[in-house]
Each structure stands twice: as C-alpha cells, then as structure tokens.
Amino acid sequence: MLLNEYAEHHLDTTFPVFTDEELVIEVLALMEEQALDCAPVLHEGKVMAVVTLLDLLPEQDSIKMLKDLKLDHDESIGLHEHLFDIVARIDSFPCAVIPVSKEDGHYVGVIKKRTLLEKITDVFHLDEDGVTLELDVPTYNLKLSEVIATLEKNDATVLSCGIYPAAPEGAGMVVSFRLQTHDLFRLVTNLEKYGYLIRYTSPFFREKEDEMREKALEVMRFMEM
Structure with missing residues (x-):
C-alpha cells in the first residue's frame, strides 16, 4: 500500500455527520448520546x-440550525493525499477525526488522527526496536551519504533520518537518525573518535542490563589506562 492510499484504506464511513440545516438541539442530543x-x-x-460540543452547548435551548452558528470553516483532506502532507497540517484540524473528501470536494468519511500518527511511528521506526542518535553537523559541506556510510561501517542500520536547524540563530544543523545497532555504546564511542559531535542518544541499555554494561565500562576504562 502506498502512503497516498493510506487515508482511503483506513476511511471510516460510519462516523456521524450532519448537514448544516439540522437543528442544534437534535445534533447536540445525538452527539451526547454517542459520546x-x-x-x-x-x-x-x-x-x-x-462542530464541537463547545459550539453547541451555549445554544442548547435555541431553535437554531447549524448554519446559523458562527462555525469556523474547516477543510478536509484528499482521499489520495499523501500521509506526509496530511500530517504536516494535522494541527489545523480541531477534532480527533479529520474529514476526507474526493477530488470534487464531496465528503466520503473521516480518518482518526491517532491512526495517522501510528503510521508515522511505523514509517520512521519510532517503536522500541530502534534507537535514536543525533549529530551536530556544520551546514556547509554536509554530505549525508558520508555520515550514513560511517554509521553502516560501524554495523548500524539506518531506518530513517531527518535534518533540522541546531538553533534559530545558529549556522549548524542536527541530523537525527533512527537506527538498529547491537552496540550503541560502541557506535557512539567510534563516532566520537571520528570527530562527530553527539547531540543525543537513546539510553545505552535497558534497566535489566545495567550491571553487565557497568562491568563492560570498567574493563574498557582499565584497558585505556
């Protein structure tokens, strides 16, 4: 399944939807009934x-229709819009679900925000199977392929990566990697030897492995002496 097909494959066509000519009191009753x-x-x-409950509650005793309320205009996402493009503007949708429309603008259903974010977690391997490594790098002469080659040389598999400014006023960049590695401590040690500035790493070990890792560190310190 392509990521521009994700919304279509996870479309909920049973979620309640209202026309703008329905009465506020009736819509409110149904929304409260279905939580x-x-x-x-x-x-x-x-x-x-x-429409939200906060829009309706002040008018619960009126005979107004939904179109009589001053509701903020909301857009929908396209049925075949790419997952990344949807997530980029996810904050513009106030609800836990996002309306979905066909190319001609006609409504076809909703998709849950949570469903979208779960897929992003899968795509970028943000689960427990990966570790995070961030490097401070100069903006000039940055060759991402060389950084990735160095990681792979040290038996790390790059699952995903991204780049963002180190600081609003700074000239550097941060490269954030999601990796699979059997020995994050060794990887970080080698990267530092190569001159890379480590900005952040996931914890080196799980709590149950604390004692074993401490012993390994003691041996390495002894060998350096």
Missing part, C-alpha cells in the same frame, strides 16, 4: 465545518 466531542458538518455534500 462525540465533534463531528463534520456538510453543505450540499461538502465539508463546511467541524
């Missing part, structure tokens, strides 16, 4: 807004 904190609102089959 919903928000739901899409359609106008002529297209997403007009996402």
